[in-house]
Amino acid sequence: AQSVSQHNHHVILSEAASLELGCNYSYGGTVNLFWYVQYPGQHLQLLLKYFSGDPLVKGIKGFEAEFIKSKFSFNLRKPSVQWSDTAEYFCAVSYNNNDMRFGAGTRLTVKP
């Protein structure tokens, strides 16, 4: 069965530090890739997505992600985090235009 792995369970950073959250997925043909974010007390919302084209995609709030097909990866990055980025981040992959698989999530804590 297809699976999505997020390498870090909990990441703690200070404000202005750079962020990279890893996401790898198992091979399964055509994929669409997503990062969702869940801020404390709020519902999941889309951060960014990749369907095709430029493998470097930009999302809301200064986040970006790079699709590296040869590595089956879709890592999330932000050059300088803010306290308001404290949230849980989920990588998701849809395979062959079918169901969506979510990773286990990475909790990000940004210290002011």
Place this chain on the structure above:
Amino acid sequence: DVKVTQSSRYLVKRTGEKVFLECVQDMDHENMFWYRQDPGLGLRLIYFSYDVKMKEKGDIPEGYSVSREKKERFSLILESASTNQTSMYLCASSLIRPQETQYFGPGTRLLVL
């Protein structure tokens, strides 16, 4: 703005009770989903529906059933609640195809005693 609402934010039920979780979306989306979210496990798909009266099992359908009588409403039913069904339940919808962007409701935190 897409709006997905869930009937309750918090529920406390007893083992063996029948539990109904309701979800409504207001954007005429074709697809609707029920997930459960557990720490360290992420989101796991319970059931989804791509049309009225249609349903498909997800990864963990055991102990659950669903109902979609109207396009905008998707219900999750726990026929006989058990303590291992204590979890956060999330409803989502997407416009046409399941692999498109999904829009999530606020979640229902269910505690089964």
